[in-house]
Amino acid sequence: xxxxxxxxxxxxxxxxxxxxxxxxxxxxxxxxxxxxxxxxxxxxxxxxxxxxxxxxxxxxxxxxxxxxxxxxxxxxxxxxxxxxxxxxxxxxxxxxxxxxxxxxxxxxxxxxxxxxxxxxxxxxxxxxxxxxxxxxxxxxxxxxxxxxxxxxxxxxxxxxxxxxxxxxxxxxxxxxxxxxxxxxxxxxxxxxxxxxxxxxxxxxxxxxxxxxxxxxxxxxxxxxxxxxxxxxxxxxxxxxxxxx
Numbered sequence: 001x002x003x004x005x006x007x008x009x010x011x012x013x014x015x016x017x018x019x020x021x022x023x024x025x026x027x028x029x030x031x032x033x034x035x036x037x038x039x040x041x042x043x044x045x046x047x048x049x050x051x052x053x054x055x056x057x058x059x060x061x062x063x064x065x066x067x068x069x070x071x072x073x074x075x076x077x078x079x080x081x082x083x084x085x086x087x088x089x090x091x092x093x094x095x096x097x098x099x100x101x102x103x104x105x106x107x108x109x110x111x112x113x114x115x116x117x118x119x120x121x122x123x124x125x126x127x128x129x130x131x132x133x134x135x136x137x138x139x140x141x142x143x144x145x146x147x148x149x150x151x152x153x154x155x156x157x158x159x160x161x162x163x164x165x166x167x168x169x170x171x172x173x174x175x176x177x178x179x180x181x182x183x184x185x186x187x188x189x190x191x192x193x194x195x196x197x198x199x200x201x202x203x204x205x206x207x208x209x210x211x212x213x214x215x216x217x218x219x220x221x222x223x224x225x226x227x228x229x230x231x232x233x234x235x236x237x238x239x240x241x242x243x244x
Contacts, residue, residue: 006198010206027123
């Protein structure tokens with residue numbers, strides 16, 4: 001059985017300058033099996049065709065919020081209502097699990113300094129660990145995991161790929177290398193222009209999730225749409241790692 005983990009980010013992973021209004025780096029993963037992903041892809045394409053008559057439109061959280069680029073059509077309030085109703089319905093009804101990691105920068109710097117581990121690599125390690133825990137809970141054989149990450153740049157992607165290879169060779173603090181390899185995990189980098197619907201869902205979830213981490217008491221309607229999609233374990237929201 002093939003599983004897909006699509007990963008996107010929200011916030012800056014740098015530690016030199018902290019935005020006081022957004023002091024978090026969040027990496028968001030959405031996990032599907034082959035059939036549930038096909039269902040999401042089909043429904044996203046139907047919504048795109050319904051609103052734009054074009055399946056090539058790429059959902060991007062910031063552009064949607066700002067009504068920029070293709071999303072200028074959302075200044076039409078009737079069309080905006082139709083779009084959000086359809087989008088929220090897909091996000092709430094589709095079958096997937098959220099596995100995300102948030103780094104609280106100020107706490108991280110206070111504890112580890114500004115020269116600590118790359119927070120992107122650290123977040124990826126957390127997500128892979130918990131994805132393995134989820135796959136273990138299925139008690140099924142012959143499961144494979146394909147991780148898809150949005151490209152950031154040749155240097156950054158190369159460093160992240162090297163980090164991934166180190167994980168496969170050494171394991172993590174909680175998952176052995178043998179356990180990782182048993183799922184035949186591979187990783188690939190895709191450009192936003194490739195129109196990967198799984199990456200678009202991860203992008204749509206990442207920003208409101210980061211906002212929830214920053215201020216969980218603040219009204220957050222977008223978060224409410226997917227709040228029951230987290231991987232849960234022992235009755236806890238195990239699909240969200242907040243560090244430190």
